[in-house]
Amino acid sequence: MKKASYLLLIMTLVFASCGEVQPPTTDVPPTTIEMLTSAEWPSFAPVEYYSLLGGDYIDEQGTQSIYRKIYHPVPLYVQELVTDWDKRLEAEDLIVRRRYSADGKYVETNEMDTVAFIKLCGITKEEFAAGLERYRQHTLELVASGFWPEINFNSEGWELPNADIIYTFDNEIINAYYRRENPVVPDWSKTTVYESYAEYLAANP
Numbered sequence: 001m002k003k004a005s006y007l008l009l010i011m012t013l014v015f016a017s018c019g020e021v022q023p024p025t026t027d028v029p030p031t032t033i034e035m036l037t038s039a040e041w042p043s044f045a046p047v048e049y050y051s052l053l054g055g056d057y058i059d060e061q062g063t064q065s066i067y068r069k070i071y072h073p074v075p076l077y078v079q080e081l082v083t084d085w086d087k088r089l090e091a092e093d094l095i096v097r098r099r100y101s102a103d104g105k106y107v108e109t110n111e112m113d114t115v116a117f118i119k120l121c122g123i124t125k126e127e128f129a130a131g132l133e134r135y136r137q138h139t140l141e142l143v144a145s146g147f148w149p150e151i152n153f154n155s156e157g158w159e160l161p162n163a164d165i166i167y168t169f170d171n172e173i174i175n176a177y178y179r180r181e182n183p184v185v186p187d188w189s190k191t192t193v194y195e196s197y198a199e200y201l202a203a204n205p
Contacts, residue, residue: 074092112166
């Protein structure tokens with residue numbers, strides 16, 4: 001159960017107080033798989049790795065988000081698709097900053113964090129889908145080896161982002177799909193899925 005809890009925290013990128021986080025020993029952060037298979041996380045991980053707050057609750061008062069857990073954080077396996085570390089940190093910083101009002105209060109956003117990250121970093125649907133599949137396969141391998149217990153990707157705590165939903169770049173569709181209560185699957189016959197944000201912008205000037 002302890003290992004499963006650690007992995008769930010990694011997936012949702014919840015910034016939790018797990019003891020003092022030590023400074024990174026290198027300029028390059030550990031990969032998702034290195035973190036998954038380490039019994040020592042987050043002691044060696046840089047603070048930046050947990051900079052995208054998210055999960056069940058959106059403020060310190062314990063207000064529950066109207067969206068499912070995957071809506072707020074940008075999972076590590078998505079962040080790792082960006083090899084330019086400075087670009088990645090800049091995108092993270094912009095996403096975190098928009099979560100706060102002028103008086104410093106935490107506010108619910110109307111755009112999924114992963115969508116914002118994709119837009120800022122120019123990740124294509126092909127790259128995104130490949131990253132999801134790599135993560136899914138690695139996780140299943142850990143389960144098969146007995147390192148992690150059986151998991152269910154259809155449960156909220158293990159849910160993976162839906163590439164087709166995200167690459168509509170339609171916040172109304174995305175937000176309706178990721179609602180915690182009464183989620184809505186779009187009519188795909190009337191919905192356009194793009195291969196990149198650049199393609200979406202070209203089609204919607």
